[in-house]
Amino acid sequence: MSWPAATSLLAPLAPWFERVRRELPWRAADLDATHPDPYAVLVSELMLQQTQVATVVPYFTRWLDEFPDPRALANAEDDAVHKAWEGLGYYRRARFLKASAASVAAEGWPTDLGGLAKLPGLGPYTAAAMGAIAFQWPTPALDGNAFRVLARLLLIEGDPKDRAAELRSWLTPALEALGPSRLTQALMELGATVCTPAPACGGCPVADRCGAHHAGRTGAIPPVVKRAKATTSTLWLLAIEAEGHVLLHPPAPRGLLAGLWRWPTLEAATHPPQPTALNPQPITAWPGWTQVYTHRREAVSPLHLVLAERFTPAAGKRWMPRAELHGLPLGKRDQRLRDLLGTAGQVPLEAPDLQVLIKACAGPSV
Ligand code: SF4
Structure with a gap:
């Protein structure tokens, strides 16, 4: 040296x-x-x-x-x-x-x-x-x-x-x-x-x-380290509401989003859109966005579905009073949907099959 x-x-x-x-x-x-x-x-x-x-x-x-x-x-x-x-x-x-x-x-x-x-x-x-x-x-x-x-x-x-x-x-x-x-x-x-x-x-x-x-080598020193290409997933981001409650995942003890409450998500690939007219429930949508993480990107489409009654949630999901939503810690993606709920959305032309979607979020008794 x-x-x-x-x-x-x-x-x-x-x-x-x-x-x-x-x-x-x-x-x-x-x-x-x-x-x-x-x-x-x-x-x-x-x-x-x-x-x-x-x-x-x-x-x-x-x-x-x-x-x-x-x-x-x-x-x-x-x-x-x-x-x-x-x-x-x-x-x-x-x-x-x-x-x-x-x-x-x-x-x-x-x-x-x-x-x-x-x-x-x-x-x-x-x-x-x-x-x-x-x-x-x-x-x-x-x-x-x-x-x-x-x-x-x-x-x-x-x-x-x-x-x-x-x-x-x-x-x-x-x-x-x-x-x-x-x-x-x-x-x-x-x-x-x-x-x-x-x-x-x-x-x-x-x-x-x-x-x-x-x-004259400031552009070459230090060499730029190439990052691995981020993977992208396409998701429905779901605010399901019934009787003044919303369905959420409680915080996980470990992982990227540990400690945070989360909205349910479903892969768009396995829940493709269909004409909204086929869906019996009222549904609201907002323009989607891409959520960027360090090694991952999510193209999310936010939906708000209002049901007459609560169903028994699948394991790992829980109904929480909507009034408590602002007191719960949420990640950026989920805050964004929380904040959209207070704004006017639109009835989308297309949405996933809501019956299938509810079944995916519900426990075995539904
Ligand atoms: S230390 Fe950085 S900013 Fe300073 S002259 Fe060298 S390359 Fe330029």
């Missing part, structure tokens, strides 16, 4: 960050002291996994109003925790946050990086970021942004994640010299605002020493 010393290479980042830093509600004013509220750092780091800063800010503020410390979060009802997270996606993070808060409330904050990494949901990056930002430990936090910045600065060919161990050793003295919290946040900020995938090198405080910039 023939990289220049990290402390001198990265030194301009410290004054640059002091000058340009955005005021964020979880950022401490004094970057040389330990953070006055490590819990705020924990909440922000978990929220910022997979979610943009601008989206996180209002959630963070509401979260700290509702759950101001680890004990309050540890004692909260699961539904209240999921409700407060509603709209942020990746709900596992909310459950990890609650479990981490329970650990901290019971045993106090860990005293080293290994202890932080054992808190649920932290992983090596978040534990290192917590160590540096909350506790001023020189623990190098390498996320996608940091890898991109360092790969370009050091002209690293190939996937910089393969050099993670070397990069951590290289970065540690600079964290000690320039301040763990300051340098960690400066690298994050540079990657988020200047050294983005299409970098703005003209405004970069380390452009004069950047290998990729000098070599």
Whole structure:
């Protein structure tokens, strides 16, 4: 490894960050002291996994109003925790946050990086970021942004994640010299605002020493990782209502949508549309949309079906009072149908066979 010393290479980042830093509600004013509220750092780091800063800010503020410390979060009802997270996606993070808060409330904050990494949901990056930002430990936090910045600065060919161990050793003295919290946040900020995938090198405080910039190779470093093609499914999204109740799936304990209530869905391929005139029940539809997940896309067609009476639901489904719908945690897709129910829809020209559809949602006694 023939990289220049990290402390001198990265030194301009410290004054640059002091000058340009955005005021964020979880950022401490004094970057040389330990953070006055490590819990705020924990909440922000978990929220910022997979979610943009601008989206996180209002959630963070509401979260700290509702759950101001680890004990309050540890004692909260699961539904209240999921409700407060509603709209942020990746709900596992909310459950990890609650479990981490329970650990901290019971045993106090860990005293080293290994202890932080054992808190649920932290992983090596978040534990290192917590160590540096909350506790001023020189623990190098390498996320996608940091890898991109360092790969370009050091002209690293190939996937910089393969050099993670070397990069951590290289970065540690600079964290000690320039301040763990300051340098960690400066690298994050540079990657988020200047050294983005299409970098703005003209405004970069380390452009004069950047290998990729000098070599004219910022577009090639780091190499773009091709994502697997997302699969698409086509679904009917069903709000079935009877006697002031709506049919829902209660939260599952595990999986992508764990902790969330869900509307029933049926594959359009096995429930093809037919002329609505053949259906005896009143039905309302709204324009469909494509719900995008990380590795999956769903083309959903929302329907609202009103029946005279409730039927016995199939296993895994439950009638819930419609009046309680706004108090239940729902994912983005299901919130959208919940909100459509308060708007005027249309009688669709085509819909699936509703008798078959009801049978698919009903228990064996129907
Ligand atoms: S000069 Fe450009 S490529 Fe290099 S670190 Fe700065 S923004 Fe990134």
